[in-house]
Amino acid sequence: MESGRETPRLKVKENWFRGVVIALVLVWTFQLISVIYRRRNRLKLPPGPPRWPVLGNLLSLGKMAHHDMANLSRKYGELMYLKLGVVNSVVVSSPEMAKEFYKVQDSVFSGRPRGFQSKVMFYDSQDLILSVGDHWRFIRKVAAVELFSPKRIKEFTDARREEIMITALQMLEKGKAGETVKADGVLLALSFNNITRLLFGKTYYGPKATGEPADSAEFQRLIMANNAAGFLVIGDFLPFLKFLDLGGTKAKMRMNAQAFDAFLSKRLNEHRMKGPSEQSGIAIVDALLQIQREDTALTDNTIKGLLLDMILAGAETVSDVKQWALTELMRHPEILQKVAVELDDVVGRDRLVEEADLVQLTYLQAVVKETFRLHPVLPFLVPHESLADTKVAGYDIPKGTRVFFNTYGMGRDPKIWEDPLTFNPDRFVNSPINVKGQCYELTPFGSGRRICVGLNYAMILIDFTLAQLLHMCELSLPHGMKPSDVDVEESFGEQITVPKLHPLEIMAKPRLPLNVYSEAGVIF
Numbered sequence: 001m002e003s004g005r006e007t008p009r010l011k012v013k014e015n016w017f018r019g020v021v022i023a024l025v026l027v028w029t030f031q032l033i034s035v036i037y038r039r040r041n042r043l044k045l046p047p048g049p050p051r052w053p054v055l056g057n058l059l060s061l062g063k064m065a066h067h068d069m070a071n072l073s074r075k076y077g078e079l080m081y082l083k084l085g086v087v088n089s090v091v092v093s094s095p096e097m098a099k100e101f102y103k104v105q106d107s108v109f110s111g112r113p114r115g116f117q118s119k120v121m122f123y124d125s126q127d128l129i130l131s132v133g134d135h136w137r138f139i140r141k142v143a144a145v146e147l148f149s150p151k152r153i154k155e156f157t158d159a160r161r162e163e164i165m166i167t168a169l170q171m172l173e174k175g176k177a178g179e180t181v182k183a184d185g186v187l188l189a190l191s192f193n194n195i196t197r198l199l200f201g202k203t204y205y206g207p208k209a210t211g212e213p214a215d216s217a218e219f220q221r222l223i224m225a226n227n228a229a230g231f232l233v234i235g236d237f238l239p240f241l242k243f244l245d246l247g248g249t250k251a252k253m254r255m256n257a258q259a260f261d262a263f264l265s266k267r268l269n270e271h272r273m274k275g276p277s278e279q280s281g282i283a284i285v286d287a288l289l290q291i292q293r294e295d296t297a298l299t300d301n302t303i304k305g306l307l308l309d310m311i312l313a314g315a316e317t318v319s320d321v322k323q324w325a326l327t328e329l330m331r332h333p334e335i336l337q338k339v340a341v342e343l344d345d346v347v348g349r350d351r352l353v354e355e356a357d358l359v360q361l362t363y364l365q366a367v368v369k370e371t372f373r374l375h376p377v378l379p380f381l382v383p384h385e386s387l388a389d390t391k392v393a394g395y396d397i398p399k400g401t402r403v404f405f406n407t408y409g410m411g412r413d414p415k416i417w418e419d420p421l422t423f424n425p426d427r428f429v430n431s432p433i434n435v436k437g438q439c440y441e442l443t444p445f446g447s448g449r450r451i452c453v454g455l456n457y458a459m460i461l462i463d464f465t466l467a468q469l470l471h472m473c474e475l476s477l478p479h480g481m482k483p484s485d486v487d488v489e490e491s492f493g494e495q496i497t498v499p500k501l502h503p504l505e506i507m508a509k510p511r512l513p514l515n516v517y518s519e520a521g522v523i524f
Protein backbone atom coordinates (compact mmCIF):
# COMPACT_ATOMS: atom_id res chain seq x y z
CA MET A 1 0.00 0.00 0.00
CA GLU A 2 1.25 3.50 -0.85
CA SER A 3 -0.75 5.42 1.69
CA GLY A 4 -0.85 9.22 1.10
CA ARG A 5 0.33 8.91 -2.52
CA GLU A 6 -1.83 8.94 -5.68
CA THR A 7 -2.03 5.78 -7.77
CA PRO A 8 -1.14 6.14 -11.52
CA ARG A 9 -4.78 5.25 -12.39
CA LEU A 10 -6.15 8.06 -10.22
CA LYS A 11 -3.71 10.53 -11.82
CA VAL A 12 -4.77 9.50 -15.34
CA LYS A 13 -8.43 9.98 -14.39
CA GLU A 14 -7.74 13.42 -12.93
CA ASN A 15 -5.77 14.56 -15.98
CA TRP A 16 -8.51 13.27 -18.23
CA PHE A 17 -11.10 15.20 -16.21
CA ARG A 18 -9.00 18.39 -16.35
CA GLY A 19 -8.62 17.99 -20.10
CA VAL A 20 -12.39 17.71 -20.56
CA VAL A 21 -13.02 20.81 -18.43
CA ILE A 22 -10.43 22.86 -20.35
CA ALA A 23 -11.88 21.69 -23.67
CA LEU A 24 -15.40 22.60 -22.54
CA VAL A 25 -14.26 26.07 -21.38
CA LEU A 26 -12.48 26.64 -24.70
CA VAL A 27 -15.53 25.57 -26.72
CA TRP A 28 -17.81 27.71 -24.58
CA THR A 29 -15.47 30.76 -24.87
CA PHE A 30 -15.23 30.27 -28.62
CA GLN A 31 -19.01 30.03 -28.91
CA LEU A 32 -19.48 33.15 -26.77
CA ILE A 33 -16.96 35.12 -28.84
CA SER A 34 -18.58 34.03 -32.09
CA VAL A 35 -22.07 34.88 -30.77
CA ILE A 36 -20.86 38.36 -29.75
CA TYR A 37 -18.99 38.74 -33.03
CA ARG A 38 -22.01 37.64 -35.11
CA ARG A 39 -24.28 39.90 -33.09
CA ARG A 40 -21.96 42.91 -33.51
CA ASN A 41 -21.70 42.20 -37.20
CA ARG A 42 -25.45 42.07 -37.52
CA LEU A 43 -25.79 45.45 -35.84
CA LYS A 44 -26.14 48.47 -38.05
CA LEU A 45 -24.10 51.01 -36.11
CA PRO A 46 -23.96 54.75 -36.95
CA PRO A 47 -21.08 55.85 -39.19
CA GLY A 48 -17.76 56.64 -37.56
CA PRO A 49 -14.02 56.76 -38.17
CA PRO A 50 -12.07 53.52 -38.77
CA ARG A 51 -11.14 51.69 -35.56
CA TRP A 52 -7.93 50.08 -34.36
CA PRO A 53 -8.14 46.59 -32.90
CA VAL A 54 -8.51 46.72 -29.09
CA LEU A 55 -8.09 50.53 -28.83
CA GLY A 56 -10.96 51.32 -31.18
CA ASN A 57 -11.07 55.11 -31.62
CA LEU A 58 -9.26 56.03 -28.41
CA LEU A 59 -6.39 57.51 -30.42
CA SER A 60 -8.78 59.73 -32.40
CA LEU A 61 -9.38 61.85 -29.28
CA GLY A 62 -6.48 63.97 -28.10
CA LYS A 63 -5.99 66.43 -25.28
CA MET A 64 -8.72 68.71 -26.68
CA ALA A 65 -11.24 65.89 -27.05
CA HIS A 66 -14.13 68.31 -27.71
CA HIS A 67 -12.32 69.77 -30.75
CA ASP A 68 -11.64 66.27 -32.08
CA MET A 69 -15.26 65.19 -31.58
CA ALA A 70 -16.49 68.34 -33.35
CA ASN A 71 -14.09 67.80 -36.28
CA LEU A 72 -14.92 64.11 -36.64
CA SER A 73 -18.67 64.66 -36.50
CA ARG A 74 -18.37 67.27 -39.26
CA LYS A 75 -17.15 64.37 -41.39
CA TYR A 76 -19.34 61.51 -40.09
CA GLY A 77 -22.56 63.36 -39.42
CA GLU A 78 -25.09 64.17 -36.74
CA LEU A 79 -24.92 60.71 -35.17
CA MET A 80 -21.43 59.27 -35.05
CA TYR A 81 -20.25 55.98 -33.56
CA LEU A 82 -16.96 55.76 -31.67
CA LYS A 83 -15.55 52.71 -29.98
CA LEU A 84 -13.53 53.88 -26.99
CA GLY A 85 -11.65 50.73 -26.00
CA VAL A 86 -14.51 48.40 -25.07
CA VAL A 87 -17.03 51.24 -24.65
CA ASN A 88 -19.62 51.73 -27.40
CA SER A 89 -20.21 55.48 -27.76
CA VAL A 90 -22.23 57.81 -29.92
CA VAL A 91 -21.75 61.53 -30.48
CA VAL A 92 -24.89 63.61 -31.04
CA SER A 93 -24.31 66.72 -33.15
CA SER A 94 -27.58 68.24 -34.36
CA PRO A 95 -30.63 69.72 -32.61
CA GLU A 96 -32.90 67.15 -34.32
CA MET A 97 -30.77 64.26 -33.13
CA ALA A 98 -30.48 65.76 -29.63
CA LYS A 99 -34.29 65.85 -29.46
CA GLU A 100 -34.41 62.14 -30.30
CA PHE A 101 -32.15 61.33 -27.33
CA TYR A 102 -33.42 63.93 -24.85
CA LYS A 103 -37.12 63.77 -25.57
CA VAL A 104 -38.32 60.93 -27.80
CA GLN A 105 -36.18 58.28 -26.08
CA ASP A 106 -35.45 60.14 -22.86
CA SER A 107 -36.01 57.16 -20.57
CA VAL A 108 -33.85 54.75 -22.65
CA PHE A 109 -30.96 57.22 -22.57
CA SER A 110 -31.27 58.26 -18.94
CA GLY A 111 -28.44 56.08 -17.64
CA ARG A 112 -24.97 57.22 -16.60
CA PRO A 113 -21.67 55.46 -17.13
CA ARG A 114 -20.04 53.87 -14.11
CA GLY A 115 -16.31 53.65 -13.62
CA PHE A 116 -13.52 53.80 -11.11
CA GLN A 117 -14.24 57.43 -10.14
CA SER A 118 -17.96 56.84 -9.57
CA LYS A 119 -17.08 53.85 -7.40
CA VAL A 120 -14.46 55.37 -5.13
CA MET A 121 -15.43 59.03 -5.01
CA PHE A 122 -19.20 59.02 -5.42
CA TYR A 123 -20.08 56.24 -3.02
CA ASP A 124 -20.53 53.66 -5.76
CA SER A 125 -22.85 55.98 -7.70
CA GLN A 126 -25.11 56.62 -4.69
CA ASP A 127 -24.97 60.38 -5.46
CA LEU A 128 -27.34 62.17 -7.85
CA ILE A 129 -25.21 62.81 -10.93
CA LEU A 130 -24.14 59.19 -11.39
CA SER A 131 -27.04 57.15 -10.03
CA VAL A 132 -29.76 55.52 -12.12
CA GLY A 133 -33.19 53.94 -11.67
CA ASP A 134 -35.25 54.19 -8.48
CA HIS A 135 -32.37 55.50 -6.39
CA TRP A 136 -31.86 58.36 -8.87
CA ARG A 137 -35.62 59.12 -8.93
CA PHE A 138 -35.63 59.33 -5.14
CA ILE A 139 -32.68 61.75 -4.78
CA ARG A 140 -33.67 63.76 -7.83
CA LYS A 141 -37.04 64.45 -6.19
CA VAL A 142 -35.37 65.45 -2.93
CA ALA A 143 -33.01 67.80 -4.79
CA ALA A 144 -35.64 69.33 -7.08
CA VAL A 145 -38.39 69.75 -4.50
CA GLU A 146 -36.49 70.39 -1.29
CA LEU A 147 -33.15 71.90 -2.28
CA PHE A 148 -33.59 73.91 -5.47
CA SER A 149 -37.20 75.03 -5.23
CA PRO A 150 -37.75 78.72 -6.08
CA LYS A 151 -38.55 79.32 -2.38
CA ARG A 152 -35.27 77.79 -1.24
CA ILE A 153 -33.27 79.72 -3.87
CA LYS A 154 -34.94 82.95 -2.72
CA GLU A 155 -34.03 82.29 0.92
CA PHE A 156 -30.38 82.68 -0.03
CA THR A 157 -30.73 86.05 -1.80
CA ASP A 158 -29.03 88.00 1.00
CA ALA A 159 -26.20 85.47 1.24
CA ARG A 160 -25.55 85.77 -2.52
CA ARG A 161 -25.57 89.57 -2.37
CA GLU A 162 -23.12 89.58 0.55
CA GLU A 163 -20.69 87.24 -1.20
CA ILE A 164 -20.76 89.28 -4.42
CA MET A 165 -20.14 92.46 -2.41
CA ILE A 166 -17.08 90.87 -0.82
CA THR A 167 -15.73 90.10 -4.30
CA ALA A 168 -16.53 93.57 -5.69
CA LEU A 169 -14.88 95.19 -2.68
CA GLN A 170 -11.77 93.06 -3.14
CA MET A 171 -11.58 94.08 -6.82
CA LEU A 172 -12.15 97.78 -6.08
CA GLU A 173 -9.53 97.78 -3.30
CA LYS A 174 -6.99 96.34 -5.72
CA GLY A 175 -8.03 98.85 -8.37
CA LYS A 176 -7.58 101.71 -5.90
CA ALA A 177 -4.01 100.51 -5.34
CA GLY A 178 -3.54 100.48 -9.12
CA GLU A 179 -3.48 96.69 -9.25
CA THR A 180 -5.27 94.24 -11.53
CA VAL A 181 -6.97 91.04 -10.41
CA LYS A 182 -6.94 87.64 -12.08
CA ALA A 183 -10.59 86.93 -12.82
CA ASP A 184 -10.30 83.14 -12.45
CA GLY A 185 -9.13 83.37 -8.82
CA VAL A 186 -11.71 85.86 -7.56
CA LEU A 187 -14.60 84.26 -9.46
CA LEU A 188 -13.70 80.75 -8.36
CA ALA A 189 -13.51 81.85 -4.72
CA LEU A 190 -16.90 83.55 -5.09
CA SER A 191 -18.47 80.45 -6.64
CA PHE A 192 -17.17 78.09 -3.98
CA ASN A 193 -18.23 80.50 -1.22
CA ASN A 194 -21.72 80.72 -2.71
CA ILE A 195 -22.01 76.94 -2.91
CA THR A 196 -20.61 76.12 0.53
CA ARG A 197 -22.73 78.85 2.08
CA LEU A 198 -25.76 77.22 0.48
CA LEU A 199 -24.66 73.74 1.58
CA PHE A 200 -23.18 74.38 5.05
CA GLY A 201 -23.85 78.05 5.86
CA LYS A 202 -20.05 78.65 5.82
CA THR A 203 -17.43 79.94 3.41
CA TYR A 204 -13.91 78.56 2.98
CA TYR A 205 -12.20 80.97 0.57
CA GLY A 206 -10.60 84.39 1.11
CA PRO A 207 -9.83 86.63 4.08
CA LYS A 208 -13.52 86.82 5.05
CA ALA A 209 -14.05 83.04 5.12
CA THR A 210 -16.35 82.06 7.98
CA GLY A 211 -15.26 78.41 8.24
CA GLU A 212 -12.50 77.33 10.64
CA PRO A 213 -9.08 78.18 9.10
CA ALA A 214 -8.08 74.49 9.16
CA ASP A 215 -11.30 73.51 7.36
CA SER A 216 -10.78 76.27 4.77
CA ALA A 217 -7.21 75.15 4.12
CA GLU A 218 -8.34 71.52 3.77
CA PHE A 219 -11.25 72.43 1.46
CA GLN A 220 -9.00 74.45 -0.86
CA ARG A 221 -6.39 71.71 -0.84
CA LEU A 222 -9.02 69.15 -1.78
CA ILE A 223 -10.33 71.18 -4.70
CA MET A 224 -6.81 71.51 -6.10
CA ALA A 225 -5.99 67.86 -5.49
CA ASN A 226 -9.19 66.78 -7.22
CA ASN A 227 -8.33 68.80 -10.30
CA ALA A 228 -4.78 67.49 -10.30
CA ALA A 229 -6.03 63.88 -10.18
CA GLY A 230 -7.97 64.18 -13.46
CA PHE A 231 -10.97 62.01 -14.26
CA LEU A 232 -9.88 59.43 -16.84
CA VAL A 233 -8.95 55.93 -15.74
CA ILE A 234 -7.66 53.83 -18.62
CA GLY A 235 -8.94 50.55 -17.10
CA ASP A 236 -12.53 51.83 -17.57
CA PHE A 237 -11.95 51.67 -21.34
CA LEU A 238 -9.41 48.83 -21.56
CA PRO A 239 -10.32 46.39 -18.76
CA PHE A 240 -7.22 44.26 -19.31
CA LEU A 241 -5.22 47.27 -18.05
CA LYS A 242 -7.30 47.55 -14.88
CA PHE A 243 -4.36 46.42 -12.75
CA LEU A 244 -2.30 49.42 -13.97
CA ASP A 245 -2.45 52.85 -12.41
CA LEU A 246 -1.06 55.13 -15.12
CA GLY A 247 0.01 58.49 -13.73
CA GLY A 248 -1.15 57.36 -10.28
CA THR A 249 -4.68 58.58 -11.07
CA LYS A 250 -6.40 55.79 -9.14
CA ALA A 251 -4.25 56.28 -6.06
CA LYS A 252 -4.88 60.04 -6.15
CA MET A 253 -8.63 59.50 -6.54
CA ARG A 254 -8.70 57.07 -3.61
CA MET A 255 -6.83 59.57 -1.41
CA ASN A 256 -9.07 62.46 -2.45
CA ALA A 257 -12.17 60.33 -1.90
CA GLN A 258 -11.08 59.57 1.65
CA ALA A 259 -10.25 63.19 2.38
CA PHE A 260 -13.52 64.49 0.88
CA ASP A 261 -15.40 61.87 2.88
CA ALA A 262 -13.68 62.99 6.08
CA PHE A 263 -14.48 66.65 5.33
CA LEU A 264 -18.14 65.89 4.58
CA SER A 265 -18.57 63.52 7.54
CA LYS A 266 -17.26 66.28 9.79
CA ARG A 267 -19.86 68.69 8.40
CA LEU A 268 -22.65 66.13 8.92
CA ASN A 269 -21.58 65.57 12.52
CA GLU A 270 -21.34 69.30 13.23
CA HIS A 271 -24.80 69.97 11.82
CA ARG A 272 -26.30 66.97 13.62
CA MET A 273 -24.94 68.30 16.91
CA LYS A 274 -25.86 71.95 16.37
CA GLY A 275 -29.12 71.69 14.46
CA PRO A 276 -30.18 74.22 11.81
CA SER A 277 -29.36 77.90 12.08
CA GLU A 278 -31.79 80.10 10.18
CA GLN A 279 -29.64 83.20 9.77
CA SER A 280 -30.05 83.37 6.01
CA GLY A 281 -31.89 80.29 4.87
CA ILE A 282 -31.55 76.74 6.17
CA ALA A 283 -28.32 75.21 4.88
CA ILE A 284 -28.90 72.33 2.48
CA VAL A 285 -27.14 69.89 4.80
CA ASP A 286 -29.68 70.72 7.52
CA ALA A 287 -32.57 70.24 5.10
CA LEU A 288 -31.13 66.83 4.10
CA LEU A 289 -30.63 65.75 7.71
CA GLN A 290 -34.22 66.77 8.45
CA ILE A 291 -35.46 64.60 5.55
CA GLN A 292 -33.27 61.73 6.78
CA ARG A 293 -35.00 61.82 10.16
CA GLU A 294 -38.28 61.11 8.38
CA ASP A 295 -37.01 58.85 5.61
CA THR A 296 -34.08 56.59 6.42
CA ALA A 297 -33.66 55.73 2.71
CA LEU A 298 -31.61 58.92 2.58
CA THR A 299 -28.40 57.41 3.93
CA ASP A 300 -25.31 59.32 5.01
CA ASN A 301 -23.47 58.16 1.89
CA THR A 302 -26.23 59.48 -0.37
CA ILE A 303 -26.20 62.82 1.46
CA LYS A 304 -22.42 63.06 1.19
CA GLY A 305 -22.56 62.05 -2.49
CA LEU A 306 -25.13 64.74 -3.19
CA LEU A 307 -23.11 67.39 -1.34
CA LEU A 308 -20.01 66.36 -3.29
CA ASP A 309 -21.98 66.58 -6.57
CA MET A 310 -22.94 70.14 -5.81
CA ILE A 311 -19.43 71.15 -4.77
CA LEU A 312 -17.84 69.64 -7.87
CA ALA A 313 -20.60 70.39 -10.39
CA GLY A 314 -21.81 73.75 -9.16
CA ALA A 315 -18.81 75.99 -8.55
CA GLU A 316 -16.19 75.78 -11.30
CA THR A 317 -18.87 75.57 -14.01
CA VAL A 318 -20.45 78.80 -12.79
CA SER A 319 -17.16 80.67 -12.40
CA ASP A 320 -15.90 79.51 -15.82
CA VAL A 321 -19.03 80.86 -17.52
CA LYS A 322 -18.57 84.22 -15.80
CA GLN A 323 -14.91 84.40 -16.81
CA TRP A 324 -15.72 83.56 -20.44
CA ALA A 325 -18.46 86.23 -20.47
CA LEU A 326 -16.12 88.89 -19.03
CA THR A 327 -13.41 87.81 -21.49
CA GLU A 328 -15.69 88.37 -24.47
CA LEU A 329 -16.88 91.69 -23.04
CA MET A 330 -13.29 92.89 -22.63
CA ARG A 331 -12.59 91.83 -26.22
CA HIS A 332 -15.66 93.72 -27.46
CA PRO A 333 -15.88 97.19 -25.84
CA GLU A 334 -18.96 98.05 -27.95
CA ILE A 335 -20.85 95.11 -26.41
CA LEU A 336 -19.63 96.03 -22.92
CA GLN A 337 -20.94 99.53 -23.55
CA LYS A 338 -24.38 98.18 -24.51
CA VAL A 339 -24.51 96.17 -21.26
CA ALA A 340 -23.59 99.31 -19.30
CA VAL A 341 -26.30 101.36 -21.04
CA GLU A 342 -28.90 98.70 -20.22
CA LEU A 343 -27.80 98.61 -16.57
CA ASP A 344 -28.11 102.37 -16.30
CA ASP A 345 -31.53 102.32 -17.97
CA VAL A 346 -32.94 99.57 -15.78
CA VAL A 347 -31.15 100.13 -12.47
CA GLY A 348 -29.92 103.73 -12.70
CA ARG A 349 -26.82 105.02 -10.94
CA ASP A 350 -28.19 105.82 -7.52
CA ARG A 351 -28.57 102.28 -6.17
CA LEU A 352 -27.08 98.81 -6.64
CA VAL A 353 -28.53 95.96 -8.71
CA GLU A 354 -31.08 93.71 -7.01
CA GLU A 355 -31.99 90.19 -8.13
CA ALA A 356 -35.44 91.46 -9.03
CA ASP A 357 -33.82 93.62 -11.77
CA LEU A 358 -32.40 90.61 -13.61
CA VAL A 359 -35.57 89.81 -15.53
CA GLN A 360 -35.38 93.21 -17.23
CA LEU A 361 -31.70 92.91 -18.17
CA THR A 362 -32.45 91.20 -21.47
CA TYR A 363 -29.28 92.27 -23.25
CA LEU A 364 -27.14 90.89 -20.42
CA GLN A 365 -29.11 87.63 -20.68
CA ALA A 366 -28.30 87.58 -24.41
CA VAL A 367 -24.60 88.00 -23.55
CA VAL A 368 -24.79 84.99 -21.23
CA LYS A 369 -26.55 82.84 -23.86
CA GLU A 370 -23.95 83.81 -26.45
CA THR A 371 -21.24 82.84 -23.94
CA PHE A 372 -22.84 79.42 -23.48
CA ARG A 373 -23.00 78.98 -27.27
CA LEU A 374 -19.40 79.89 -28.04
CA HIS A 375 -17.73 78.71 -24.84
CA PRO A 376 -19.67 75.77 -23.43
CA VAL A 377 -17.94 74.93 -20.16
CA LEU A 378 -19.12 71.32 -20.44
CA PRO A 379 -18.42 70.77 -24.15
CA PHE A 380 -20.06 67.35 -24.35
CA LEU A 381 -22.17 67.78 -21.21
CA VAL A 382 -22.30 64.92 -18.70
CA PRO A 383 -22.41 61.66 -20.71
CA HIS A 384 -25.59 59.57 -20.65
CA GLU A 385 -25.80 55.81 -21.17
CA SER A 386 -28.48 53.70 -22.86
CA LEU A 387 -30.36 51.38 -20.52
CA ALA A 388 -31.65 49.05 -23.29
CA ASP A 389 -30.98 48.10 -26.90
CA THR A 390 -32.68 50.60 -29.18
CA LYS A 391 -32.69 52.15 -32.64
CA VAL A 392 -32.09 55.79 -33.57
CA ALA A 393 -32.47 57.08 -37.13
CA GLY A 394 -32.43 53.48 -38.35
CA TYR A 395 -29.16 52.65 -36.56
CA ASP A 396 -28.75 50.11 -33.76
CA ILE A 397 -27.68 51.50 -30.41
CA PRO A 398 -26.78 48.63 -28.07
CA LYS A 399 -27.56 48.76 -24.36
CA GLY A 400 -24.72 50.38 -22.41
CA THR A 401 -23.80 52.84 -25.19
CA ARG A 402 -22.30 56.07 -23.91
CA VAL A 403 -23.85 59.26 -25.31
CA PHE A 404 -21.88 62.47 -25.77
CA PHE A 405 -23.81 65.63 -26.70
CA ASN A 406 -21.48 67.64 -28.90
CA THR A 407 -22.55 71.10 -27.69
CA TYR A 408 -19.17 72.55 -28.59
CA GLY A 409 -19.53 71.41 -32.21
CA MET A 410 -23.19 72.45 -32.40
CA GLY A 411 -22.43 75.92 -31.01
CA ARG A 412 -19.98 76.47 -33.88
CA ASP A 413 -21.95 74.81 -36.64
CA PRO A 414 -22.68 77.19 -39.58
CA LYS A 415 -25.74 75.07 -40.43
CA ILE A 416 -27.25 76.14 -37.09
CA TRP A 417 -25.84 79.63 -36.50
CA GLU A 418 -25.03 82.47 -38.86
CA ASP A 419 -21.41 83.57 -38.60
CA PRO A 420 -20.89 81.12 -35.70
CA LEU A 421 -17.37 82.12 -34.69
CA THR A 422 -18.34 85.74 -34.00
CA PHE A 423 -19.41 86.69 -30.48
CA ASN A 424 -22.69 88.45 -31.20
CA PRO A 425 -25.28 88.58 -28.39
CA ASP A 426 -27.68 90.38 -30.75
CA ARG A 427 -28.55 86.98 -32.24
CA PHE A 428 -30.43 86.28 -28.99
CA VAL A 429 -32.19 89.65 -28.68
CA ASN A 430 -35.94 89.03 -29.17
CA SER A 431 -35.14 85.37 -29.81
CA PRO A 432 -37.27 82.60 -28.23
CA ILE A 433 -34.15 80.48 -27.63
CA ASN A 434 -33.52 79.78 -23.95
CA VAL A 435 -31.13 77.49 -22.06
CA LYS A 436 -33.82 75.59 -20.16
CA GLY A 437 -33.63 72.42 -22.20
CA GLN A 438 -36.44 73.12 -24.68
CA CYS A 439 -34.26 74.49 -27.49
CA TYR A 440 -32.01 71.67 -28.64
CA GLU A 441 -29.52 73.95 -30.42
CA LEU A 442 -28.48 75.38 -27.04
CA THR A 443 -28.50 72.97 -24.11
CA PRO A 444 -25.62 73.91 -21.80
CA PHE A 445 -27.53 72.37 -18.87
CA GLY A 446 -28.67 69.29 -20.80
CA SER A 447 -32.34 68.51 -21.26
CA GLY A 448 -35.00 65.94 -20.42
CA ARG A 449 -35.28 64.13 -17.12
CA ARG A 450 -31.58 64.48 -16.29
CA ILE A 451 -31.34 68.21 -16.97
CA CYS A 452 -29.12 70.07 -14.48
CA VAL A 453 -30.98 70.27 -11.19
CA GLY A 454 -29.12 73.47 -10.28
CA LEU A 455 -30.04 75.31 -13.52
CA ASN A 456 -32.12 78.13 -12.01
CA TYR A 457 -29.71 78.62 -9.16
CA ALA A 458 -26.72 78.70 -11.56
CA MET A 459 -28.41 81.25 -13.83
CA ILE A 460 -29.12 83.59 -10.91
CA LEU A 461 -25.51 83.34 -9.76
CA ILE A 462 -24.18 84.07 -13.25
CA ASP A 463 -26.58 86.91 -14.14
CA PHE A 464 -26.47 88.54 -10.71
CA THR A 465 -22.67 88.47 -10.42
CA LEU A 466 -22.15 89.87 -13.91
CA ALA A 467 -24.82 92.54 -13.47
CA GLN A 468 -23.51 93.62 -10.07
CA LEU A 469 -19.84 93.72 -11.07
CA LEU A 470 -20.47 95.48 -14.38
CA HIS A 471 -22.74 98.03 -12.71
CA MET A 472 -20.45 98.73 -9.75
CA CYS A 473 -17.10 98.58 -11.53
CA GLU A 474 -15.54 100.25 -14.54
CA LEU A 475 -13.47 97.37 -15.85
CA SER A 476 -10.32 97.89 -17.88
CA LEU A 477 -7.44 95.81 -19.18
CA PRO A 478 -3.88 95.99 -17.80
CA HIS A 479 -1.93 99.03 -18.97
CA GLY A 480 -0.95 98.79 -22.64
CA MET A 481 -3.21 95.83 -23.41
CA LYS A 482 -5.71 96.17 -26.26
CA PRO A 483 -9.06 94.33 -26.51
CA SER A 484 -7.66 92.35 -29.43
CA ASP A 485 -4.83 91.12 -27.15
CA VAL A 486 -7.30 89.25 -24.91
CA ASP A 487 -7.03 85.59 -25.86
CA VAL A 488 -9.71 82.91 -25.89
CA GLU A 489 -7.44 79.90 -25.53
CA GLU A 490 -9.07 76.98 -23.79
CA SER A 491 -7.73 74.37 -21.48
CA PHE A 492 -9.19 70.90 -21.14
CA GLY A 493 -8.26 67.89 -19.20
CA GLU A 494 -8.45 68.46 -15.45
CA GLN A 495 -12.09 67.60 -15.07
CA ILE A 496 -14.66 67.58 -17.85
CA THR A 497 -14.88 71.38 -17.97
CA VAL A 498 -13.24 73.85 -20.36
CA PRO A 499 -11.90 76.89 -18.50
CA LYS A 500 -9.90 79.67 -20.03
CA LEU A 501 -6.23 78.66 -20.32
CA HIS A 502 -4.77 82.06 -19.38
CA PRO A 503 -6.72 83.91 -16.71
CA LEU A 504 -8.31 87.20 -17.69
CA GLU A 505 -6.62 90.11 -15.93
CA ILE A 506 -8.74 93.17 -15.19
CA MET A 507 -8.61 96.41 -13.25
CA ALA A 508 -11.75 97.61 -11.40
CA LYS A 509 -12.55 101.26 -10.65
CA PRO A 510 -15.80 102.62 -9.18
CA ARG A 511 -18.37 103.65 -11.81
CA LEU A 512 -21.17 104.90 -9.49
CA PRO A 513 -21.29 107.96 -7.18
CA LEU A 514 -19.26 107.05 -4.05
CA ASN A 515 -22.21 107.48 -1.67
CA VAL A 516 -23.97 104.54 -3.38
CA TYR A 517 -21.14 102.24 -2.27
CA SER A 518 -20.94 103.55 1.27
CA GLU A 519 -24.74 103.30 1.70
CA ALA A 520 -24.47 99.65 0.62
CA GLY A 521 -21.67 99.08 3.16
CA VAL A 522 -18.93 98.76 0.53
CA ILE A 523 -16.08 100.92 1.83
CA PHE A 524 -12.78 100.82 -0.06
Ligand code: HEM
Pocket: 128, 129, 130, 140, 195, 309, 310, 311, 313, 314, 315, 317, 318, 321, 377, 378, 381, 382, 383, 384, 444, 445, 446, 447, 449, 450, 451, 452, 453, 454, 455, 457, 458
Ligand atom coordinates in the same frame (compact mmCIF):
# COMPACT_ATOMS: atom_id res chain seq x y z
C1 HEM B 1 -23.05 77.06 -15.43
C2 HEM B 1 -23.25 76.18 -14.51
C3 HEM B 1 -23.70 74.77 -14.75
C4 HEM B 1 -23.71 74.05 -15.92
C5 HEM B 1 -23.27 74.49 -17.31
C6 HEM B 1 -24.24 72.75 -15.59
C7 HEM B 1 -24.46 71.74 -16.51
C8 HEM B 1 -24.97 70.50 -16.20
C9 HEM B 1 -25.19 69.45 -17.15
C10 HEM B 1 -24.89 69.54 -18.63
C11 HEM B 1 -25.69 68.39 -16.49
C12 HEM B 1 -26.07 67.04 -17.09
C13 HEM B 1 -27.41 67.16 -17.79
C14 HEM B 1 -27.76 65.93 -18.55
O1 HEM B 1 -27.29 64.84 -18.22
O2 HEM B 1 -28.52 66.02 -19.54
C15 HEM B 1 -25.79 68.76 -15.10
C16 HEM B 1 -26.26 67.93 -14.11
C17 HEM B 1 -26.26 68.27 -12.79
N1 HEM B 1 -25.92 69.48 -12.24
FE1 HEM B 1 -25.34 71.10 -13.25
N2 HEM B 1 -24.52 72.71 -14.26
C18 HEM B 1 -24.21 73.91 -13.71
C19 HEM B 1 -24.38 74.30 -12.39
C20 HEM B 1 -24.84 73.48 -11.39
C21 HEM B 1 -25.06 73.90 -10.03
C22 HEM B 1 -24.87 75.32 -9.50
C23 HEM B 1 -25.45 72.78 -9.35
C24 HEM B 1 -25.80 72.64 -7.90
C25 HEM B 1 -25.34 73.38 -6.94
C26 HEM B 1 -25.48 71.69 -10.28
C27 HEM B 1 -25.80 70.39 -9.96
C28 HEM B 1 -26.03 69.39 -10.88
C29 HEM B 1 -26.46 68.05 -10.52
C30 HEM B 1 -26.67 67.52 -9.12
C31 HEM B 1 -26.63 67.36 -11.73
C32 HEM B 1 -27.07 65.91 -11.92
C33 HEM B 1 -28.55 65.85 -12.32
C34 HEM B 1 -28.99 64.44 -12.63
O3 HEM B 1 -28.19 63.64 -13.11
O4 HEM B 1 -30.19 64.14 -12.42
N3 HEM B 1 -25.11 72.15 -11.52
N4 HEM B 1 -25.36 70.05 -14.95
